[in-house]
Amino acid sequence: MTSLDDASDTGTAGVATQPIERAIEFIERSFAQPVTLATLAATAELSVSRFAALFRAQVGISPHRYVCLVRVRHAQKLLRGGVPPSVVATEVGFFDQSHLGRHFKRTLGTTPAAYLAAAE
Structure with missing residues (x-):
């Protein structure tokens, strides 16, 4: 089972430039809100295509994948x-509990319930 508690586990490949750092800081502050590629590109002061690349x-990893992480x-x-998972889902920006479950399993290889059971 993988843990995302360390910043190194969030996919950071190396040193990011200032525009990308601004976008990462925005994601860290606003992850619970809808975060669009256009908003992130504007935060980085880059075009959408240049920002994504x-x-x-x-x-x-992609900006969307980073937000999910x-x-x-x-x-x-x-x-x-x-x-409770149903509350967690909306608190962190997922649409509902099943949306949380899908991303949780894709990221960690386990469901939220199994994660909690293993943590006990």
Whole structure:
């Protein structure tokens, strides 16, 4: 089972330039809200296509995948704190509990319930 508690597990491939760092900081602050590629590109002061290419090259994954990783990392913390999965889902920006479950399993290889059972 993989854990996303370390920043190194979020896919960061190397040193990011200032525009990409601004976008990452925006994601870290706003992950629970809808985060669009256009918003991230504007935050980085780049065109959408240039931003997407630079982000993938510097971080190692797509911006959307990074947002999902950040959301799952925060979901892990809330779940460990005893917050019900249905509440966690909306708190971290997923549409509903099944949306959380799909991304959680894709990211960590386990469901939220199995993750909690293994953590006990």
